[in-house]
Amino acid sequence: MTPEEAPWWTNAVVYQVYPRSFQDSDGDGIGDLGGILQRLDHLADLGVDVLWLSPVYPSPQADNGYDISDYQDIDPLFGTLAQLDELITALHARGMKLLMDLVVNHTSDEHPWFVESRSSPASPKRDWYWWRPPRDGLAGGDPGAEPTNWQSFFSGSTWEYDEASGEYYLHLFDRKQPDLNWENPAVRQAVYAMMRWWLDRGVDGFRMDVINMISKDLRGRDGAPDGHLHDGPPIPGTALGDGSASYICGPRIHEFLNEMHREVFAGRPGALLTVGEMPGVTVEEARLFTDPARAEVDMVFQFEHVGLDHGSSKWDVRPLRMRSLKASFGRWQAGLADVGWNSLYWDNHDQPRAVSRFGDDSPEFRRDSATCLATLLHLHRGTPYVYQGQELGMANYPFATVDGFRDVESVNHFGTAMVAGQDPAAVLTALRRMSRDNARTPVQWDGSPHAGFTTGTPWLPVNPDHVAWNAAAQRDDPSSVLAHYRQLIALRHEEPVVALGDFAMLLPDHDDVYAFTRTLDDRVLLVVCNLSRTPYRLTDLLPHARDGRWVLGNLPDEDPELLRPWEARVLSIG
Known part of the structure; x- marks a missing residue:
């Protein structure tokens, strides 16, 4: 495509804000919308085009907001709808767009839809979720009675037994995150109506959480030894009983996304953006998802490269082989060269800090490796994503004990590993390297006691290195990591070859x-x-x-x- 034909997002850069850890405006130790409003000039100075906002909806916070109890409001923890409206206006005034996180594979178990669904097997919303009886001849609550042997991403079974009704419900993630049944047209229409409501409010698009898992082949089958139930290449990271082939790019996924596009986005004025987060997606599937002629999503957010240092699981950490990284990146660059589009990232709220993982966070090489990794990524074809603090060279937190972790995935893994008799020291070492909490420590704005993040006690402690590594120290330093990110973003805006070459x-x-x-x-x-x-x-x-x-x-x-x-x-x- 020519620069004149190219969609606006081909030369854009997205900045992800994880609101809990970005900036606190009211002293409760938790970041909020007021804090984001205070720091918008930082994003404008950086030159980014889009702010991707991780969930700020009402939530019990079992998974830090990815368990939503109301899709059309703001959790008081983060502020108000009026502040969200103010944020939209302020971003647009600076020439930036707002990308909301869309989490519709699952809800919270406290969402009114699930409360009603759980109330009775005869509930009109019973089939809004995946309910199944125990296996024949077995009592509910017996592990052998679970409808399948699938394993949750957060450890343990994907099935939770409901004593009141004598049935199990499906949750691919935490037990407080029951999966919606997208086979039900009423579910889909309710989701589309909610999405239209946000677009009418001025939101510019959605980053769709694990959206390739919404179509499920749930016919009571167990996983095969490699987790596959169909012909095709193995999915990285799958294991016995995970059942992933029954919900990774399931049988109706393209139909659902095309329907979503038609019902929500088609014919709307303005420059919108749809990003599909798709664990396990292949290059071949990504071409289909992002082919403009198919009208599904604008780009995928895939995980192949961040699985290259995994052994049997993400906690089995292996050295990254540069040849493997080149093979992965090269395959995606070639596969989407003529059709489709990819997201480019090292860091996000689910990944440890790149400078500690792929770079060298020693005092001698931290700045150089942070800027080297940034250059490599931003010069590829695709849309680059900057995760908050990455532009400052933020590194992993030096967790001393397991008691310091807050992330449900990390806490559950440690508990499961202890039951299995694993060495606590080895498990702690893996958690220090790979826990999602590494990405969730507060942004380091200055060298003050809580890094300028809060006047209260931060919900996660600030990295002790913030005294030297912070935005205030880098803002006017032409050799800083921050300055280099400004140059990279400007280069993409100015040089069509960077976006389209x-x-x-x-x-x-x-x-x-x-x-x-x-x-x-x-x-x-x-x-x-x-x-x-x-x-x-x-x-x-x-x-x-x-x-x-x-x-x-x-x-x-x-x-x-x-x-x-x-x-x-x-x-x-x-």
Whole structure:
């Protein structure tokens, strides 16, 4: 496509706000809408185009807001609908858009829909959720009586027994997050009406949480040894009994998303955005989901690259092989080159901090590796996402004991691991590296005791390194991580080749250096990133780099011959 034909989001950058940890405005230690309003100039200065707001709806907070009890209000913890309206107005005044988190695979068990569904097997909303009796001949509550042997993403069974009715309900995540039954047309219409209500209010689109799980093949079958019930490639991370092939891109998923587009988005004025978060999605499926002619979603948010350091599970942490990362990124770049679109990210609220995971958070290389990783990501084809604090080089928190964790996934994993007799020290080591709480510590605005996040006691402690690593210290420093992010975002806005250029991988078998070109018409950019502590002679690896003209780099005093540890360089060729 030409720059004139390209949708606006191809050269946009999205910034994710996890409101609980962004900025507290009322001193209760929890971030809120008032705090976001206070910090909008930070986002405007950064240059981002879209604010993706993680859930702020009423919720019991079993999964930090991803368990919603009312889709059409704001939790008092975060503020009011009036403040949400004020946020929309303030963003639009700055030329930014608001992307709301849409969580419709499941609700809270305190949502009125589920309360009614649970009230009686004869309830008119009973089939708004997935209810099943115990297996034949077995008593409810017996693990063998569960309708399938599927395992929850948050440990344990996906089935919760309801004593009052003698049946089980399905929850792919926490037991307080029952799954909606999208086979029921009334459920779908209720969801679409809610989405239209938000768009009418001025919201510019949705990031759709685990949206490829809404279609389920629930015919009482157990998982096969690899979790698959159909022909096709294995899904990374699946295991015995997880049943994922029955709900990852299920049989009616394309039908549902096309219907959603038709019922909610078609014919609306304005530049909207739909992002489908899709664990386990393949490149081939992503082409279908994001083909404009099919009218489903604008882009996918996939997880292949953040599973490359997983062994048998995310807690079985393995070293990341650079060749594997290149193969994954290269496959997605090639697969969506002519049709479709991908989201680009290292960090989000579900992933540990990239500088600690994929980079080098030692004092010597933290700044350089943070900016190197950013350069690599932002120069790919796709829409880049910046997770709050990433633009400051925020790192994992130094958790001392298991008592410091708050995330339900982490807490449940530790409990399950202890029952299984695993070594507590080894489990704690894995939690320190991979827990979602690493991404949820408060944003580090300044060097004051609570990093400028709150005047009260923060709900999660602030990382002790905030004294040195904070926005105030970086704001006017031209060599800071923050300054480099500003440059990367500006480059995407200014250079059509960054958004739309063809991608070609170079040095696919090199263990440390990641290099590629982006080409649009006669404009060619060469991107070279050294993801290691080992220096390399650049011209030995890529002789034509000698003639390249500097466009952007993360280290000063460029040596045309030497690629230093964690150096990233963008050159114009030809």
